[in-house]
Structures are given as structure tokens and as C-alpha cells.
Amino acid sequence: MRGVYDRGPGAQAFIHLSTRDQVVESAALHFAGAADVLLLTVDAGALGPALRWEASRGGARFPHLYGDLPLDAVIAADPLPLGADGRHVFPQSVAGPVGA
Numbered sequence: 001m002r003g004v005y006d007r008g009p010g011a012q013a014f015i016h017l018s019t020r021d022q023v024v025e026s027a028a029l030h031f032a033g034a035a036d037v038l039l040l041t042v043d044a045g046a047l048g049p050a051l052r053w054e055a056s057r058g059g060a061r062f063p064h065l066y067g068d069l070p071l072d073a074v075i076a077a078d079p080l081p082l083g084a085d086g087r088h089v090f091p092q093s094v095a096g097p098v099g100a
Helices: 023-030
Strands: 037-042 050-056 061-065 074-080
Touching: 037 050
Parallel strands: none
Antiparallel strands: 037 074, 050 061
């Protein structure tokens, strides 16, 4: 892919990202019930110094991207459908045990 995801005018200073271990909880907190959510898997190494790790919920360190997201850094895009329980259904690569 070429180009960037442009946050547009009035956007926050950074794009909130989550690690594999954080993304399920982040989706539940910020996108509960949303049926049109797309999970992007991003190559953190491709983001350079614009990626910063900062304290957030309960002191956990979250990745924040200060700048536009280069589309070349996106390595997968998966829809997150809602399950019968109203929670997002994640791909096995995310929902499985760490190290799976």
C-alpha cells in the first residue's frame, strides 16, 4: 500500500494503538457494540520515532503514534464482527493464548 491514514483536521495529537495483549480490552472499552470495527495489524518497527510508549489505563504502557499512519506499515486488516454475546469476535491470532 502507499499513502497514509490522514487523521484530518481537529484530530488528537496521536493515534491510540494497542498491543496484542491489550486490544481485546481496548475494543470492549472504546468500541462496545460497534458493528463496523476493523482491526489493523501494524508493523511497529515501520513507524520509527513517531511511535511512543506512554502510560495510560492503570499505568499500563500503550503505543501512541504521533503522526499519520503510513499504509505500508499495515500488515493485516480484519473485520471484527459482533458475536451473539455482543462482543467482538477476534481472529485466532489475537484471541488465542499469548505465543500461539
